[in-house]
Amino acid sequence: MSDIPTDLNYASSHEWVSVEGDTAIIGISDHAQEELTELVFIELPEIGLKLTAGDPCAVVESVKTASDIYAPVSGQVIETNDALDTEPGTVNEDPYGDGWFFKVRLTDSSELGDLLSPEDYAMQIDM
Amino acid sequence: MVENSLKRTALFKTHTALGARMVGFGGWEMPVLYSGIAQEHLAVREAAGLFDISHMGEFLFDGSDALEFLNRMLTNDLGKLEPGSGQYSLLCQDNGGVIDDLYAYRLGQDRYLLIVNASRIEVDWMWIKAQRNTRHKVLQFEMTDCSDALSAMALQGPKAAGIIAGVFPAAAERLKNQIAEFDFAGAAAWVSRTGYTGEDGFELVVPNKHAAALWEQLLSLGQALGLVPAGLGARDTLRTEAGYSLYGHELTSDTTPIEAALGWAVALDKPDFIGREMLAAQKQDGVSRRCIGFKMTGKSAPPREQYKIFAADGTDREIGEVTSGTQSPSLGCGIGLGYVETAHTKPGTGIEIEIRNRRSPAQVVKRPIFRKPD
Numbered sequence: 001m002s003d004i005p006t007d008l009n010y011a012s013s014h015e016w017v018s019v020e021g022d023t024a025i026i027g028i029s030d031h032a033q034e035e036l037t038e039l040v041f042i043e044l045p046e047i048g049l050k051l052t053a054g055d056p057c058a059v060v061e062s063v064k065t066a067s068d069i070y071a072p073v074s075g076q077v078i079e080t081n082d083a084l085d086t087e088p089g090t091v092n093e094d095p096y097g098d099g100w101f102f103k104v105r106l107t108d109s110s111e112l113g114d115l116l117s118p119e120d121y122a123m124q125i126d127m
Numbered sequence: 128m129v130e131n132s133l134k135r136t137a138l139f140k141t142h143t144a145l146g147a148r149m150v151g152f153g154g155w156e157m158p159v160l161y162s163g164i165a166q167e168h169l170a171v172r173e174a175a176g177l178f179d180i181s182h183m184g185e186f187l188f189d190g191s192d193a194l195e196f197l198n199r200m201l202t203n204d205l206g207k208l209e210p211g212s213g214q215y216s217l218l219c220q221d222n223g224g225v226i227d228d229l230y231a232y233r234l235g236q237d238r239y240l241l242i243v244n245a246s247r248i249e250v251d252w253m254w255i256k257a258q259r260n261t262r263h264k265v266l267q268f269e270m271t272d273c274s275d276a277l278s279a280m281a282l283q284g285p286k287a288a289g290i291i292a293g294v295f296p297a298a299a300e301r302l303k304n305q306i307a308e309f310d311f312a313g314a315a316a317w318v319s320r321t322g323y324t325g326e327d328g329f330e331l332v333v334p335n336k337h338a339a340a341l342w343e344q345l346l347s348l349g350q351a352l353g354l355v356p357a358g359l360g361a362r363d364t365l366r367t368e369a370g371y372s373l374y375g376h377e378l379t380s381d382t383t384p385i386e387a388a389l390g391w392a393v394a395l396d397k398p399d400f401i402g403r404e405m406l407a408a409q410k411q412d413g414v415s416r417r418c419i420g421f422k423m424t425g426k427s428a429p430p431r432e433q434y435k436i437f438a439a440d441g442t443d444r445e446i447g448e449v450t451s452g453t454q455s456p457s458l459g460c461g462i463g464l465g466y467v468e469t470a471h472t473k474p475g476t477g478i479e480i481e482i483r484n485r486r487s488p489a490q491v492v493k494r495p496i497f498r499k500p501d
Contacts, residue, residue: 038163040454041428061428063164063454064360
């Protein structure tokens with residue numbers, strides 16, 4: 001049974017978004033890390049990169065495959081979780097906390113309205 | 128959904144009861160993992176793992192001319208086998224291209240067993256039948272495809288011998304590549320001391336209706352010694368560390384055993400066999416590209432099949448392609464197998480792997496890519 005915190009919003013591509021003012025923190029959901037299984041490598045976007053919602057912006061690699069992570073909202077990357085360089089498994093252990101990927105400065109906060117609520121995300125992953 | 132058209136082995140319910148994640152592979156619904164690929168991989172290296180390999184194919188050949196026929200089909204010399212032993216071999220086309228790699232066993236005086244890849248069962252069978260019907264009609268032997276009636280499992284790891292002794296005591300006394308028939312619940316079980324992981328181990332073949340009972344018995348006997356069920360994910364990382372080829376990756380109809388660095392399984396000193404002319408020429412004249420093992424030397428994402436390989440000699444030339452790649456659970460770095468131009472095949476040669484449009488440094492290494500310290 002996947003964990004879906006109620007204080008976050010979600011993209012249908014399984015990223016979560018936490019908003020603090022004009023900054024959004026982004027990671028991947030518990031369902032996503034379960035499906036991917038143990039991660040062995042994570043490629044994060046460069047700081048300063050300008051992202052448009054829907055852009056592939058990061059890559060996660062499990063033992064078997066590489067998967068793209070998509071920007072759930074538009075913004076400029078202002079910080080990345082470099083601890084994931086040495087401990088990619090943190091994403092599996094704590095996808096909503098220490099397993100965060102990167103932060104953006106939002107360029108269009110109206111996009112937050114396009115994200116899925118926890119209930120809608122739960123329905124999408126069919127819980 | 129595609130699910131309904133996938134075949135299931137006799138152990139399907141066993142896997143789902145163990146919580147396995149099932150995936151489609153070569154037309155079969157198989158367990159890719161139970162607890163986790165890296166965990167299962169390391170368990171095989173340190174204790175033991177039990178794999179369902181029932182999807183593989185089994186062909187039986189009986190008769191006084193079986194040896195002559197098979198020795199014309201296969202590259203290695205079956206004539207060297209005593210009853211109760213086996214050898215790695217390849218089935219090739221006239222142009223030397225590989226149809227399949229397999230294990231060939233001599234079960235008795237005139238009785239042979241081939242164990243072939245799941246994805247190649249139909250192709251292999253049709254090829255062998257066609258050869259029999261066109262070129263070798265006068266030879267006296269029977270051939271049977273027993274794949275659907277038989278299940279198989281692989282018990283692999285340093286603790287495997289201790290575990291199998293609990294079911295088949297004499298099996299633990301067999302040497303590498305030997306095979307013997309044992310009784311299991313009144314049925315015939317073939318047990319060989321072979322494997323695809325680089326560890327000591329055994330492969331067991333039984334009729335379908337006995338598969339679940341044999342699996343349960345091995346698992347419960349071995350649990351105290353650290354035996355875990357292991358899936359296709361770990362099977363792939365283990366064989367890549369061991370440097371073993373996989374059909375469809377290092378071996379295809381466009382590669383020859385010589386290019387694949389499997390010349391040791393090609394016996395030119397036996398009577399003529401299909402592909403001999405090309406393979407003899409390649410052994411003599413050399414080949415333009417060869418299969419190598421490599422390790423990533425810097426921090427990078429894992430290499431994957433179809434990633435391009437470049438020279439690190441300043442010319443920046445594209446020199447080959449990755450055919451298998453993964454993150455090695457034992458080494459903690461990316462490893463892989465691939466084909467490169469012959470000039471770049473010496474162990475120690477620096478190469479570059481293109482990963483998502485960026486070059487990452489790697490080094491050609493001898494195989495096995497990983498070997499446990501003694």
